[in-house]
């Protein structure tokens with residue numbers, strides 16, 4: 001995972017638990033905490049940080065990863081505001097993630113590890129996103145979608161009837177925009 005993701009996780013932990021909280025998490029995982037935005041670091045290091053955060057905050061991983069996804073969206077959007085600026089509504093924006101946004105990420109960063117999304121348009125304010133990634137970060141994807149909804153001033157409900165974590169080859173995210 002790119003350093004930018006670690007940088008944003010660090011910001012969230014410092015906001016929530018202070019610098020002392022972040023340093024204590026780094027101590028527990030044995031990480032040096034130096035992450036350059038465009039460099040790649042091991043996914044295992046990110047997952048180890050997340051598990052220590054769960055212990056420190058006494059929260060389940062699903063909750064922490066979901067909250068992080070929302071925050072990650074806000075911060076990625078602050079760094080790259082052109083994507084939301086060019087999509088007038090949430091549904092159009094979500095349809096642009098796979099080819100337009102992550103397509104640009106492929107040009108901006110060297111060898112990023114990105115998921116793939118396929119889409120089904122289910123009519124007004126409804127869409128299905130089929131998520132595929134060897135990292136199985138579907139809960140992060142849900143958080144990112146909620147973060148995007150917040151940006152557009154919308155609420156969403158997300159059903160997740162098919163999941164990589166239950167042995168499927170993709171996750172199905174049924175998004176309803178309210």
Ligand code: HEM
Nearest residue numbers: 001002076080097112113114115133135137141144145148
């Ligand atoms: C609702 C909107 C979005 C969704 C659902 C989404 C989904 C994801 C997910 C789930 C990952 C984790 C990697 C994986 O699952 O394999 C990821 C990685 C990433 N995404 Fe997105 N994304 C969204 C918007 C954005 C935006 C606006 C940007 C801005 C440039 C962005 C840039 C990135 C970057 C830099 C990574 C990390 C790549 C790496 O570490 O190698 N994404 N995205």
